[in-house]
Structures are given as C-alpha cells and as structure tokens.
Amino acid sequence: MTQAVTPLSALTPLDWTWRDQQIRYTVQGKGQPLLLIHGFGASIGHWKHNIPALAAQGYQVFALDLLGFGASAKPAWDYSLDLWQDLLRDFWQAKIQQPTVFVGNSIGGLLSLAMLANYPDLCAGGVLINCAGGLNHRPDELALPLRVVMGTFAKLVSSRLTGPFIFNQVRQKSRIKNTLYQVYGDRQAVTDELVEMLYEPSCDPGAQQVFASVITAPPGDSPTELLPKRQHSLLVLWGDRDPWTPIKGSQIYQDLAAQNAGVEFHPIPGAGHCPHDENPSLVNSLILDWLQRLG
Structure with missing residues (x-):
C-alpha cells in the first residue's frame, strides 16, 4: 500500500564533517529527537515518506547517510558495525545531545x-x-553449498581484478530493479526514483571499494547478544513477505513481546524487506502510537 509521493526535494540536505569525511544528513521538526538509519546501499531518501509525517506530529527527525553510502564520503576504510556506531555516537554528540529514539531498517x-x-x-x-541479524551472514548460518558460493563471491568482489567488473554488473539499474522486485512485497513501491536513489551513489569514486569492504566485513554482534544488554523499550515491525530476513527470524522478538519484556511486535501484512517505504501509512501510524505511549 503506497501513499502520496513525497519528493526527495522535500528533504533539505545538510553536511557535517566526521574524521575529515563529509556526512550527509537532514533534520525536520521540533520536539523529541528521532534518528533514522537506513539499510545496506540506501540513504536518507529511503525515509522520504516517514520524515515529514513523523516531524509533523511533534518530533525532531534526523536522518543521515552512513559513511560509504548515499551522499556521504566513501573512503577506502574497513567498514564495520563498530565504525558506524562510532559515527552515530559522534553525530548524536554534535547535533542532538538529548535521549533519542533510534529507528532503523535492516542493517540500520x-x-x-x-x-x-x-x-x-x-x-x-x-x-x-x-x-x-548481522552485517553479513555468519558461516554457520548457511548451508554448505551456499557457504561455498558466498565465500567465493566475497573473494571475487574483493579482488582488484574481478571486483570492479562484478560491482559494475551488480549496480546496473535493471539489476537493482529486479532485486527490489524480489524483496519488496508491493511492486508499485519500486519506482524509477527509488532505483535512481540506489544507483546514483554507486557511481561515486570509492563505491566499489566500500561494497567490497562491507561484503567481506565481520557480521558483528547478533541480536541474541545485544538484546539482553538493552535498557529501553523496543518497537519491532516486520514485513511478512521479506525473503532476505524472513519473519520466522523474528521469533526472538515475538517471544519477548509475549513476555511483556519491553518489546512490542507488529507484522506488516504484504510488505517485504522495507515496509516503511512499501506501506508508510501503517508504519508511521504504528511508530507514532508507540512513541505516544513511550512518552
């Protein structure tokens, strides 16, 4: 279920320097701060249906392009969840400095x-x-044939000889659109503007090296390791037609919700991996209702 189109031009681009690198961000509204964090390959524009709707209801909504993605810099660094946590911590210190609700899709x-x-x-x-569940799949999460395939792919992607060729194949607009058709439950949400939003940053210098670094990076801490350490309430939303992170993998959150352990869980019917973009009206409504109870 799509809603009226919100143009990307409605999001004011701003820049902040972090470790001598440019970081693109945007902010709208006033009130309780929210920080929106996109997934792999995406950017601020992926929240175009959410930022204005949340800001209009009395929240100060921040979103940023993670280092290596969108309009942010793409240095030849080793990318990891730890690196991006450092970025988010420092962004919070520089721009927010109030207890913040962190909102993220996929890796975000x-x-x-x-x-x-x-x-x-x-x-x-x-x-x-x-x-x-991780920046990348852990080897023990994959069946043996797929484990070999993914291991070979990672080696080819990171090779100076084959990496650029593979990246140029992966980033073709037709391939981006076909991938979106696979992971979006609502094909009408796969617009030319969405494809362009994902394609354009892939043309930046350094984009291929970022892709290779992320693909070969360690998975980082798993939700199973992180959940016992949290002290705050969680709202968990899940598109029930997601082939990348199937809803069966959300059982740990559903169990916590059933135990009234500070977790609220809602499936998003008919949506795939990005329900905030596929059914923003429902997602925005669920977030706003939860925020009101949280406040």
Whole structure:
C-alpha cells in the first residue's frame, strides 16, 4: 500500500564533517529527537515518506547517510558495525545531545539495537524494521553449498581484478530493479526514483571499494547478544513477505513481546524487506502510537 509521493526535494540536505569525511544528513521538526538509519546501499531518501509525517506530529527527525553510502564520503576504510556506531555516537554528540529514539531498517535496525545496548545514555527507545541479524551472514548460518558460493563471491568482489567488473554488473539499474522486485512485497513501491536513489551513489569514486569492504566485513554482534544488554523499550515491525530476513527470524522478538519484556511486535501484512517505504501509512501510524505511549 503506497501513499502520496513525497519528493526527495522535500528533504533539505545538510553536511557535517566526521574524521575529515563529509556526512550527509537532514533534520525536520521540533520536539523529541528521532534518528533514522537506513539499510545496506540506501540513504536518507529511503525515509522520504516517514520524515515529514513523523516531524509533523511533534518530533525532531534526523536522518543521515552512513559513511560509504548515499551522499556521504566513501573512503577506502574497513567498514564495520563498530565504525558506524562510532559515527552515530559522534553525530548524536554534535547535533542532538538529548535521549533519542533510534529507528532503523535492516542493517540500520541492527545498528539501532547496538546503540541501545552499548550507549544506553544516548537512547530513549528503539524501532527495528526488519532488523538484520548481522552485517553479513555468519558461516554457520548457511548451508554448505551456499557457504561455498558466498565465500567465493566475497573473494571475487574483493579482488582488484574481478571486483570492479562484478560491482559494475551488480549496480546496473535493471539489476537493482529486479532485486527490489524480489524483496519488496508491493511492486508499485519500486519506482524509477527509488532505483535512481540506489544507483546514483554507486557511481561515486570509492563505491566499489566500500561494497567490497562491507561484503567481506565481520557480521558483528547478533541480536541474541545485544538484546539482553538493552535498557529501553523496543518497537519491532516486520514485513511478512521479506525473503532476505524472513519473519520466522523474528521469533526472538515475538517471544519477548509475549513476555511483556519491553518489546512490542507488529507484522506488516504484504510488505517485504522495507515496509516503511512499501506501506508508510501503517508504519508511521504504528511508530507514532508507540512513541505516544513511550512518552
């Protein structure tokens, strides 16, 4: 279920320097701060249906492009969940300085959970949308044939000889659209603007090295390791047609919700991996209702 189109031009681009690197961010509204964190390959624009709607209801909504993605710099660094947590911590210190609700999709969801676990003083709560289980799959999570395939792919991607060729194949607009068709439950949400939003940063210098670094990075702490450390309430939303992080993997959150352990869980019917973009009206409503009770 899509809603009226919110143009990307409605999001004012701002820049902040972190470790001598440019970070793109945006902010709207006043009130309780929220920080929105995108998933792999995405950017601020992926929240275009959410930022204005949340800001209009009395919240100060921040969103940023993680280092290596979107309009942020793409240095040849070793990318990891720890690096991005450092970025989020320093961004909070520079721009927010109030207890914040961290909202994330996919890898952004895992980063939000990590912030709650590792930096509780910065946090007021968390919203996880189809939360990833790791930056990459752990070898023991894959069946043997797929483990070999993924291991070979990682080696080819990181090779100076084959990496650029593979990256150029992966980032073709037609392949991006086909991938989105696979992971979005609502194909009408796969617009030309969405494809362009994902394609354009892939043309930046350094984008291929970022891709290779992320693909070969360690998975980081798992939700199972992070959840016992959190001190704040969680809202967990999950598209029930997600093939990347299937809803069966959300059982740990459903169990905590059933135990009234500070977790609220809602499936998003018919949505895939990005329900905030596929059914923003429902997702925004659930977030706002939860925030009101949290406050």
